[in-house]
Amino acid sequence: MMNGKTGPFLTALACAFAVSGCTPASDPSVAGPPAQAAPQTLTVERGDLASVLVVPGTVVDRPEYALAAPKAGTLSLGNTSPDEPVTAGGSPVVRVGDVPLTAPHDGIVADLPAAEGTRVGRGATAAVIRHGGLAVQLQVPAEQAYRVATAPTSAKTTIDGGPGGLECTLAGTVAGPEDTAQDPADSAAPYSALCLLSLDTEAVPGLTARVGLQLETREDVLTLPLSAVSGRQGSGEVAVLSADGTVERRPVGLGVSDGTLIEITEGLAEGDEVTVAAPGFE
Template sequence: MKKWISLSLVAMLLTGCEKLDSEIAQLKKNEEETVIKVKTVNAYTVEQNQDALAMEVSGIVAPRQELALSFGASGKIARILVQKGAAVKAGQTLATLDAAALQQGIHAAQGQVASANIRRSKAAQGPETHELQTQKLQVEKAKQTAAKAEQEHAQAKVLYAGGAISKDELDRLALAERQAKLDLQEVEIAYGKLLKGADRLDVEEANAQVQQANVELTRARQEAADAVLTAPFSGVVAAIPQAESEQTGPGSEVIRLVDTSQWLVKLQVESEQIGSWKPGAVVTVKAPDGSQAEGKVTFVSPVMDQGLGSYPVEVTVTGSEVNWKGGMTVTCRYALDAKDVALVPVSSVGISEEENYVLKINDNTVEKTPIKLGAIHGTFYEVVEGLEVGDQIVGSGLSYLVDGEAVKVADE
């Protein structure tokens, strides 16, 4: 009997131990599952920045000037005096047209100017002596003709009264008398004008003719000048699309000239960053081949490019310092004035109900904290209000967390 009781006790103890082991294992499993469910986050500790930051923006290299040159007149290309790749000076002749016809036009216009000046001189001087004498003789002749016609008409009246001539003959002689008197009156008026000297209207007309002739001469000379193609600035010949003996005209590109004395790097800067860019600031420009040069900000657009949603900025680099080509993509490194300010990564800032916030970490729990931002410095925001130096915040992945959620902090 005692033996049976001992066996029962042993069995009960064994059963109790097994149950206890099972409960302990389940607790461990629950604990492990709880640990697994806690999200691991990257943390960032807010510090006061002591180092200068820099912003990097990529841009396209373009020459300071690039111009397609064409003649101002139509004609056949006589000579092209440069080759591709040649360095030319401002004012240098690059090509010419066949100017034979244009020179003939100049000579013709010069003749018209000379003739017009002679006519103007004569008009201003008035009639010459021989002109006055000739007109006076015409007046005397007209007087004689009129007197003779008057006498014949008077005799005809007497004859008609005696029936010696017809009525038609009488009328013919009367008409001849009237015409002779009109002719006399006309030459006397002309003679009177000559006696008065130069006519004002004649002088004005002569002046107008001189002006018109000079206009034609200027036009002919301009056409001749347009037949010579000169370099408007110093640069390098980049292309020569046409050849000698080809027909060309205004607007048809003959030579492409590029000014490489300076390079312009054209950037598009986001609205959050444009406030940091100032004209005159020094920029380090780096090319894909590793070469770099110092540039200067020469233009910051006051208005946004509505098509791109950013602000155009230009950086100028002296051409002698680099061996660049138009169209290259380069990177501009722009120093930012961000010393002694608290900065947080852009990825740590969220937007909720039109306000910015971060998730502050307190005792392994995240707390949604509103903040006020200042300028953006590259990939960092300047924090004006809401955080203090030493605060720990979630560095990224805010959309996967909620306010009050437990987290596990990974290495910063």
């Protein structure tokens, strides 16, 4: 039996338990499940791309290089013979069909691998010239070969510990008369070449160098950072943010790259939103 003193105490205690039992469900300090963060996105924009690939090289002295046939045709040697001097832009060294081939720099004829009247294929070595000065021998690493989809148009080189910003002339390596020119888009072999320096260039053979290959230029094209695209040569995939906030994978066509941005040839429109991270790397 409750006495007069315990009755009010028990009543208060019951009220306290009732309040404490309800408090956790309505306590704002207790966190619920975290909300999913929205993906970071960027906008597809238009811009110009100048595809320049920088590759390592080594300075070499008086290397031999190929004058390649620009098309299939019949080889005409004229009066050219081995060990004959040639001058830059001078008389034709040989002809393939109706196309004359001249030396880009002074040198000598090192070899004529095919006889007069031989039918040669496009890219075959029509004559071998020994350069009269220095050159940089280069090779594009296999992991960068996708960027050399077409032959480079020009090049500049910087010799480590030597002169920099030097214009140089790209020349092919020597191939047989029935061989075709190296096509890096179809070949598993890395692209290799010689970058012929002017005859007054001073450097020590064996020095390392860096060669910037001018590949292609594109004006007013759709671009995205490489980090937002899966795939690198011809086709790839991006993650597109839809109007309802969902993310969908979408195939895209890919063009040239400058090593930071890549051209989008199809699959997206200017203003589309894609995730910063490529599909599979979100």
